Amino acid sequence: MSMLNCTGNSLILVWKVMTDALAKLDILNAVLACMDVRDLVPFALTCRFNHASVRAELRRRITIVLSSHIPRTNISDFLNLLCDTDSVVSGSSALAVLSWNTQCDFRGWPTARDLDIYVPRGGTQPFIDFLQHLDYAPKFTPVSRQIHYARINGVRTVSTLIRLPESIPFAPTTVDIIESTRRSAMWPLCHFWGTVVNNFISARSLVSAYPVETLDGVCVVNPDIDVFENVLDKYRARGFKLVMRKMRVADYFKTVDKSRSSLFLTHSSKCGDAVVDRFRRSRRAPGTAWRWVDWEV
Known part of the structure; x- marks a missing residue:
């Protein structure tokens, strides 16, 4: 007993x-x-358990953002496809994850988000097949939209698909597949018009080339790249302050080694990320992106 x-x-x-x-x-x-990403990064460095907890929280946020375009039951397959093809999600969706709990939190944005998938040269078809399986259908791309992407160097083709609201209640939802002129899916990002759009989500990581500016709600606009005024207005409506280089924003460029000023935060327990490794290498090569030429202050 x-x-x-x-x-x-x-x-x-x-x-x-x-x-x-x-x-x-x-x-x-x-x-x-x-927490916002600025707080998550140092917390993740305190111990392995906290690192795993931050990774899980980041994965949760990415899942929520992607679920407005991809059903939750298919998000794991979508991330695997990103991994298999060395592709990334950029644009408003990547910015939405970064904006979480900041003054420009995406949950307060007045306009809907598209899903922008950047793929290497020749990498469009696997995503078309995947999205058509989810009941997306090709959509005629207006000339104005083609011109918008044509202004970005490094873009070979743009394929747009749309889905009606039967399965995802936020619809109609639009997905743009932007194919690079090179084997690197991130090549077009090197020619973007401002710091706020230099972010991407890979199969395993969240990356921001200018995290300090972005998390502060500031977008530094490259004066040498043309951009439609309605695009700038969209980011102003989201709460971002747009400034030009001549407005003395030197506080955002204190780091001499630009390769160390970027944010790399994993959301997967799997080791290695070929996309991030390629991004790091490209940013160390002078002349591959406008940041080395146009942002010296």
């Missing part, structure tokens, strides 16, 4: 410990959900 009592007491103790641990984990997750 005494042994049974001992065993019972042990089970009760184990149950209390587990319950307490789960309660603390719930509190931790609730705290992480209130």
Whole structure:
């Protein structure tokens, strides 16, 4: 009888410990959900457990953002396709993840978001096949939209697909597949018009070339790249302050080594990321992006 009592007491103790641990984990997750990326980065460096917790929180945010275009049950397959093809998600969706809990939080944006997928040269068809399986259909791309992307060096083709609202209640939802002129899907990003759009989500990481500016709600506009005024208005409506280089924003360029001023935050436990490695290499090569030429202050 005494042994049974001992065993019972042990089970009760184990149950209390587990319950307490789960309660603390719930509190931790609730705290992480209130942090912006600027706070998540140093917290992830404190220990392995916290790093894993931040990774899970980042994955949760990415899932929420992608679920407005991709059903949750298919997001894992979508990320695997990004991995298999060395492709990335950029544009408003990547910015939405970065903006979480900042003054420019995407949940307060007045306009809907498109999903922009950047693929290497020849990498469009796998995504068309994947999206058509999700009931997306090709859409005629207006000349004005083609001209918008034609202004970006490094873009070979743009394929637009649309989905009606039967399955995803935020529809009609639009997906643009932007094919690079090179084997690197990120090549067009090197020619973007401003810092706020220099972000992307790969199969395993969230990357921002200018995290300080972006998290502060500031977009530095490249004066040597033409951009439609309605595009600038869209980001103003989202709460971003647009400034030109001549407006003395030197505080955002204190880091001499530009390769160390970028944000790389993983959302997957898998090791290695070929896309991020390629991005790091390209940014170390002078002349491959306008940041080395036009942003010296």
